Amino acid sequence: xxxxDPPAAVEFSHVTKAFGARRVLDDVSFRIPAGRSxxxxxxxxxxxxxxxxxxxxxxxxxxxxxxxxGRQVSRLSARDLSQARQRIGFLFQNAALxxxxxxxxxxxxxxxxxxxxxxxxxxxxxxxxxxQVGLEHDYDKxxxxxxxGMRKRAGxxxxxxxxxxxxxxxxxxxxxxxxxxxxxxxxxxxxxxxVRTTLLVVTHNIPSARTIGESLIFLHEGRVIAQGTPExxxxxxxxxxxxxxxxxxxx
Amino acid sequence: MRLLxxxxxxxxxxxxxxxxxxxxxxxxxxxxxxxxxxxxxxxPLIAASGFAVGIVLSMHTRASLARFGAEALIPAxxxxxxxxxxxxxTAGLLLSGRIGAGIGAELGAMKVTEQIDALEATxxxxxxxxxxxxxxxxVIALPILTSIMNLTGMLxxxxxxxxxxxxxxxxxxxLAFSSIQFSDLVPATLKxxxxxxxxxTVASYLGVNTTRGTEGVGQASTRSVVYxxxxxxxxxVLLVRLIFFFYPV
Numbered sequence: 001x002x003x004x005d006p007p008a009a010v011e012f013s014h015v016t017k018a019f020g021a022r023r024v025l026d027d028v029s030f031r032i033p034a035g036r037s038x039x040x041x042x043x044x045x046x047x048x049x050x051x052x053x054x055x056x057x058x059x060x061x062x063x064x065x066x067x068x069x070g071r072q073v074s075r076l077s078a079r080d081l082s083q084a085r086q087r088i089g090f091l092f093q094n095a096a097l098x099x100x101x102x103x104x105x106x107x108x109x110x111x112x113x114x115x116x117x118x119x120x121x122x123x124x125x126x127x128x129x130x131x132q133v134g135l136e137h138d139y140d141k142x143x144x145x146x147x148x149g150m151r152k153r154a155g156x157x158x159x160x161x162x163x164x165x166x167x168x169x170x171x172x173x174x175x176x177x178x179x180x181x182x183x184x185x186x187x188x189x190x191x192x193x194x195v196r197t198t199l200l201v202v203t204h205n206i207p208s209a210r211t212i213g214e215s216l217i218f219l220h221e222g223r224v225i226a227q228g229t230p231e232x233x234x235x236x237x238x239x240x241x242x243x244x245x246x247x248x249x250x251x
Numbered sequence: 252m253r254l255l256x257x258x259x260x261x262x263x264x265x266x267x268x269x270x271x272x273x274x275x276x277x278x279x280x281x282x283x284x285x286x287x288x289x290x291x292x293x294x295p296l297i298a299a300s301g302f303a304v305g306i307v308l309s310m311h312t313r314a315s316l317a318r319f320g321a322e323a324l325i326p327a328x329x330x331x332x333x334x335x336x337x338x339x340x341t342a343g344l345l346l347s348g349r350i351g352a353g354i355g356a357e358l359g360a361m362k363v364t365e366q367i368d369a370l371e372a373t374x375x376x377x378x379x380x381x382x383x384x385x386x387x388x389x390v391i392a393l394p395i396l397t398s399i400m401n402l403t404g405m406l407x408x409x410x411x412x413x414x415x416x417x418x419x420x421x422x423x424x425x426l427a428f429s430s431i432q433f434s435d436l437v438p439a440t441l442k443x444x445x446x447x448x449x450x451x452t453v454a455s456y457l458g459v460n461t462t463r464g465t466e467g468v469g470q471a472s473t474r475s476v477v478y479x480x481x482x483x484x485x486x487x488v489l490l491v492r493l494i495f496f497f498y499p500v
Contacts, residue, residue: 056372078376085374096369100357110373158373 008067009034009166009198010055015064017050024050025061026222034069034165037192037199039213041206041233041244046219048202049093052168055200056088057081068166086114089164093171093202095155097143103154104130104139110161129157132187134180149176156184160191166198167191173208185211206247218244264456268448271383282384289350289385289451290392294399300345301338301400305407308332312408313415322416326423327430329408334436338401340487343446346393347479351454354385355475358458359468367459382459386451393447394440401440434498442490446483453479 010032017025024047032038040048053059054066060074067073068084076084097106107126111117117125130136133153143151156172172188173181185208191197192212203209209216210230218226218233218241226233226241234245312328358381361367370377409423454475461467 053368058368058371082374082376085372088372090369090372092365092369092372094364096365098366098369099360099364113373113375 006033006035007070008032009036009069010200011065011067012051012054013065013067015054015061015066017047017054017059017061024222025054028064028219028222028224030217030224030227032198032200034198035192035196037188037201037212037214038217039201039203039209039215040217040219041203041209042219043240043244044204047222048219049170051219052090052170052200052202055166055168056085056090086110086162087165089159089162089167091152091155091159091167091169091172093174095143095151097146097151097154097158099143102139103135103141103143103146106143106154107157107161110158114162126157126161129160130154132160133157134183149180152176153180153184156187163195164197166200169199169201171202171204173203173205181205181208188212206245260460261456265452267378268382268386268452268455271379272387278380278384281380282387285384285388286392289353289388290396293346293349293392293396296345296349297342297396297400298403300341301403302407302410304337304341304400305329305333305404305409306411307407308337308404309408309411313411323426325412326405326408326418326426330405330427330431331435333404333408334401334431335439336491338404339397339439339443339446340484342397342400343393343443343450343483343487344480346389346396346446347450347483348476350389351450351475351479352472354451354454355458356468356472358382358455359461359471362459362461363464363468377459382451382455385455386448389447389451390444391447393443393450397440397443434494438494438498442487442494445486445490449482449486450475450479453482 008031012028012030015025015028016023028047028051040051042048050059054061055068055073057073057076065072069087071080071084073081073084097103098109101109104123104126107129108122111122111125115122127136127139130139133156135150135153135157138146138150138154143154146154152172152175156169159167159169167188169188172184176184188199188201189212192199192214199212201209201212203212213230215227215229216233217224220240226236226238233241236242236245308329309325312325312332313322316322316324316328358367361381367377367381370380405424405427408427409418409420412418412423413420457471457475457478461471
């Protein structure tokens, strides 16, 4: 790392994780400088979602270290982990909205838990976030009343509620129509360029990856087999990477 | 071997419930919400069941005591039977069905849809937010719901007696309460707090350990009812023995 490099927001060093006999992450190492956007690519079941869960401390590595803003996640005390998590937004693959409360309350939830903002301000922020993802009219709906794509967008609004320094997004455009997917990509790009949020995005959607990712990481069978800019990966001589990058279809 | 692992894991889970229940900060708001969801929403079931049990118990008591010309003892006999055992045990078993199945299914569904992970990722301690609040709510709700069952049971008994011999309400309740002592009512009602602890802890444990998608959710719900009912009946034997030890007849 040169002196001019920004500090790492997320850094994996030789991370290994196995479920039973199956090794899901195998000696994974990468570094994401603060304020940069990285997309993780790879076929289904290659450990992409597991990688995100390590960042937020939902899983601990069997060996190796995961550093978030310089601190080893698996060694944080409960209080420090809570503080670290408040700086991270997480959009889950299936949105994981709390289905016993309304969509607006889902977005309000992190603010109610972790800020002293007045009620009116929390509501207006939640409405603004929902408007950003095109759900301004769905504040009072229950999550069960939303389509898959709408749930995903509501999940993104919730992930952004605390204005996170790091945003983890697990397939943000999967299941969305091309126009909505493009709008979500544009929102993520705006976060990257305007707010300098560190983005770590798992996607199968190559056009999205090219739009969002300043650099890409390709995971295959639990190992990082390629990383670099979208152009570098497109020119890769690794067959699976080439085939993947050549597939322009959406996720 | 697998059984030992599960028992050990469940014991650790139970120990954690005890520890986290007394350690601040407390989730007052969510506990109140659970008290409403688990407690208040159970009132219709408990009240209706209590009323029906009271009528049936009164009819049986009348059939027995009438042979000896002791109809005047019916209110007292029914009240003692209700508050000492029938009310607490019936309420416990009914609520292990309603609350146990509900908690097992809800937490199971939250687990398989990653909502519990989402809570953690939002920097919320899911154990305290989901498990401890439900356990505390059940520990508080069960004695209250049992008291409601006792009261509606006596009301049912009164309706049966009034229909049979026209006994006035005041007379019925005077006769019923005159025979109930502290040792009949309070220990038996408070033991249902233990029932509440068992129901919520068992159902929460099975819920948060759900695997295998919707099939697992169904299993968590069913097993919550079965296991909590068995444990509740076993605990009842021990608790009754304990009550007799401290309050010998």
